[in-house]
Amino acid sequence: MTSDDSYSENVVIAFKQFVRHNAEVVSLNVFTAVSPPNLMYKDICNLAIEHSTCFILLPFHRRWYIDGSIESExxxxxxLNCDILKMAPCSVGILVEGRRKVSFSTFRDPPSSQSYSSYNIAVIFMRGKDDRExxxxxxxxxxxxxxxxxxxxxxxxxxxxxILAESDGVLDDEMLNGIKGSVRYLEEQVSYGxxxxxxxxxxxEDYQLFIVGRRYKCEDPQxxxxxxxxxxxEIGIIGDLLSYTDFIANYSVLIVQQQHQRNS
Incomplete structure (x- = not known):
């Protein structure tokens, strides 16, 4: 079995475990498809259309050890990720995994109840459709x-x-006002990058997962x-920054791109 096979098996095991914990609301279909690497994005996008998929989750192409050295690339x-970002019929997420002390660990053993007691997630919000997604x-x-x-x-x-489109500003404000009071909300002012x-x-070091918008080609003082x-x-400026080797901490980053609107 190749290392890629092992990686895929571990992902499937993780999803099966998730289904067991959420049997009332989640179902899982697993299958294997083989296609040329340069055409794989078409198969994935066609499958997303066929199943009315709303979100595609992709792995980042690079993984690191805890000391910042590259584990695999x-x-x-x-x-594949870049092609899907351009062509996807739905929103897309790229997951940059947290760094490991050893190679990719399996999900065979269920996490302890303590690990589930407090999982801290942060959303870095600036503006625009990707951040709202x-x-x-x-x-x-x-x-x-x-x-x-x-x-x-x-x-x-x-x-x-x-430069901020009026419609974007209104939607941003509406969404932020809708979450204030229900989750922890902080404002931080910065002048430049x-x-x-x-x-x-x-x-x-305060969070296990950061969720950020891709914000491709967005220009902001921040x-x-x-x-x-x-x-x-493909992971945007903030996603790239949080994945930088100098940021030594064990957290993951999920970069989100809202579905692109295309002219017919």
Missing amino acids: DQTIRS ALALAKRISQDESVSLTVIHLKARNSIGT PETSNFLRSIV TSGLELWCEFE
């Missing part, structure tokens, strides 16, 4: 009593020059100066 997966997903996850959700609204200290980097570095250092544009 697969450029075929990266190419990330927040909507986090709200659904937070319905689990074991999850503690914090929404961190990262605001520009000086918003002069920021390095301040954002320092702030995120200061909180990474990320100014960081775009030049972004290594993987």
Whole structure:
């Protein structure tokens, strides 16, 4: 069995375990499909259309050890992810896994009740449709009593020059107002990208999962100066920053892109 086979088996085991814990509301269908790597995205997108899928979850192509060294890297997966982001008929998430002390651990043993007692998730919210999709997903996850959700609204200290569509601003405000009082809500003001980097570095040990919008080609004061250092544009500036090797902590990052609207 190859390492990729083992990885897939562990993912299936994790989902089966999730189904056992949520038997009343979740069902699982597992199957294997074989296709050429350069055409795999078409099969995935067609399958999503066939099943009226609302969300595709993809693995990031790189995994790290806890010391920041690279455990594995697969450029075929990266190419697949980029193609799906362009063509997906629904929203897409890319999961950057937390770093491990050893190679990928299995999900065969169920987690202890203690690990379920407090799972801290943070949403980094700035603006726009991807951030709203990330927040909507986090709200659904937070319905689990074991999850503690914090929404961190990262605001520009000086918003002069920021271009924001009126409709986006209204939708952002409506969504944020809808969650205030039901989850922990924080506001943090920053002036430019390095301040954002320092702030995120200061909180990474407080959470096990960050959920962020991809925000492809969005320009904001909060990320100014960081775009030049972004290594993987498919996970966006904030996702790339949280995946940076200097951010040493054991957390995962879920990068979310809302379904693209295409002209017919």
